[in-house]
Amino acid sequence: MTELSAHLPQFQHGQLTENFPDNHLSNTNDNSERRRHDNSERRRNDNPESETNGQPQSNTQQVVEQDEEEDEELTLKYGAKHVIMLFVPVTLCMVVVVATIKSVSFYTRKDGQLIYTPFTEETETVGQRALNSILNAAIMISVIIVMTILLVVLYKYRCYKVIHGWLIISSLLLLFFFSFIYLGEVFKTYNVAMDYITVALMIWNFGVVGMICIHWKGPLRLQQAYLIMISALMALVFIKYLPEWTAWLILAVISVYDLVAVLCPKGPLRMLVETAQERNETLFPALIYSSTMIWLVNMAEEDPEAQRKASKNSTYHKQAPANQTQNEDAEADDGGFSQEWQQQRDNRIGPIESTPESRAAVQALPSNSQTSEDPEERGVKLGLGDFIFYSVLVGKASATASGDWNTTLACFVAILIGLCLTLLLLAIFKKALPALPISITFGLVFYFATDNLVQPFMDQLAFHQFYI
C-alpha cells in the first residue's frame, strides 16, 4: 500500500494520517521521483533539504540503511510529541462538550429527533426499543455511506465546485446557525440579558473570522480553535438529537465502517485517498485538524513576485513550533491551505516538490539559508469526524451515566489511550489509518463496564468511606 499523507474529507468520520514531509510521504507529482528525491535528501541528516537536491547522489548504500534507522528513531522520538499534539485538542473538545452538557440543560433535554433517526425509543417493550434503535442506526449509517460514495464520485469526476459549495454551506451552518443557538442557550442558562444587535455583531464576527480561518488563511492556533469549536458544536447536536441506544449503536457501527472504509481495497475512503494521490492533490483541508502549518521556503531568487508571496505566507503562518529556523522546508504537505490557494501558489512559483529548476534556485541561495530538517515541524492530522465522535461518546457518558464523573473520566482515559495506540500503529505502518475503531471500542467497553460494574462498587465504598 502506498504511503500517503492525504486526508479524508468525509464529514462524519475522519482518518488519522501522519504528515511526514519526506521519506514517508508521497503526495507529489510523481511518487517515484519523490522517493528518489527523499532518499537523496535523507542521506545527509542535518543538511538542508535544498542543498542535497541538485548534488550528485553519490552516497552509498550503508548510508541509506543508517538513514532508515535514523528515520525510525526520529519517528518514534518525535512520536511522543505528536501524541501530545493530538491529546491537547481532543481533550479540549471533550472538555467543552462535557462542560456544556453539565451546565446547559438544553442539550440534555429531549426535543424530538433528527429525520435520520425516525423511530422513537419511547416504546413499551425492550425488544421494540432495541429494534427501533437498530433501524435508526441502520438508516443513519446508510445515509453516511451514500454521502461518502457521492463524495467519492464527485471527486472522481472532478466536480470540485460542488464539493467546495457543499463544504462551505456546512461550515456556514455550523459557524453561524449552530453557534447562534449555542450562544442563546448559554445566555438562557446564566440568565444574561442580551439584545439582538449585540448578538448579531458577535455571531457575525465569529462566523466570518471562522470562515476565513478555516477555508482560507489564518493564524494556526485560531484555525485549530475554530475547528475544535465546530467539532464540539456538531457533537452537541448529535448528543441532543440522538436517542440513547441509537447513539451507542451508531458509535459502534461507525467505527466498524471507518475500519472497513479506510483499510479495505474497495473502501470509498481508500479510493478517495488513492485518487487524490494519483492526481497529486490534497483533500479538503477544511475538514482536517492539523497540528502544524508548513511554511514555504524563501524560494524565489529568480522570481521576485513569488518571493513576495512567500514572505507574505510566512507572516501569516507565524504560529509554528518554537524551534523554527529562519527558512523553512518547502514541505509538500499543505497543512490546511485550500485547493485554490495551492493552485495559485503552484502557478506563481511552480510546483515546489521536485522540479530541477526549483532545486537549482534553492541551491543558489546564500549559504546562511540553512534549513535543518527539523523533524519537530512535522505534524499529525486528525479528521474532524474523529473529534466529533470522541466527544459524542464522552458527552453521552456524562449526560446519561449513573456513575456520572467516574464514567466520564473512564471514557476519557480510554479514548486517549486508543488515540495513543492508533498513533503508535501509525508510526509503525506509516499509512493512513482509521482513528475511530480502537478509541471507540475502548470507550464503549469502559462506559458500559464503569456504569454497571464500577459505579455500584465505588458507590458502596464511598458510602462507608472505604478506600482501595
Added chain:
Amino acid sequence: MGAAVFFGLAGIAFGPALALVLLTVAAEPLRVIVLVAGAFFWLVSLLLASLVWFISVHLSDREDAKLQYGLLIFGAAVSVLLQEAFRFAYFKLLKKADEGLALISEDGRSPISLRQMAYVSGLSFGIISGVFSVINILVDSIGPGVVGIHGDSPYYFITSAFLTMALVLLHTFWGVIFFDACEKRRYWCLGLVVATHLLTSGLTFLNPWYEASLVPIFLITLCMGLWAFVTAGGSFHNILKCLSCKQEDDSRVMMYSALQVPLED
C-alpha cells in the same frame, strides 16, 4: 457547602498531585503518555475487581447486611491485590518500552529513565485512584446539604480529602519502591509494598473513627515517603549538596557568560 468547600477540598485532595504534575510531568510528552497509560492500567484493574465483587454480590443473599459488608471488604482486598498485579504488569511493559527506546535512540540511552517512569506511574495510579474515590463527593459538595445530618460524622468531606491526598502520595511512593524492588529482585520489598497497601485500605475500614484511621495512614505515608526517597538515591547528604549546589552552578555560569577562558585552564 458551596464553592468554598469545593475548592478547599479539591485543593487538599489534589494540590500535591497537581503541583507534581505541573512541575515534573506536563512539560515532557513521554511522561504525559506514561501518566495516561498508568491511569488506564489502574482502571482496568478496578474494572476486574468490580466484576469480581459484582458477581459475588449477585450470587449471594442481598438482604443479609453483614454478608454484604463482608463482601465489600473482600472486594476491596481483591481490588488492592489486582492494583498491585497491574502495577507489576505496567512495570513489565515500561521495562520493554525502555529497552525499545534505548535501542532506537541516538546515544543508546532512552530519553526517559526507568526511575522516572516509576515515579510517573506511581503518580498516575495515585491520581486516578484519588479521582475515582473522591470526585463524586467533591461535586456533591458544591450543592446544598448538611453533612452527617442522619447521625454520621460531620467531618466526612474533610477527612475524605485528606485521605485522598494521602492515597495519592502513597501510590507515588509505592510506585518508586515497587519498580526499584522489581528491578533489583528484592521480593521482600514487593511483599512489604503490597502489605502496606492492604494495611492502608484496611485502616480505612475503621472510618469514621478517624483517630485510628487517619493518623496511622499519615504515619505510613511519611514512612513510605522516606523509604521511596532513600530508594531513589536520596540521602541527607544529597539534600545538603542540592541546596548548596545552586550557588556553585551560578558562579560557573557567570564565568562562562563573560566570555573569558576559565581560569582553571
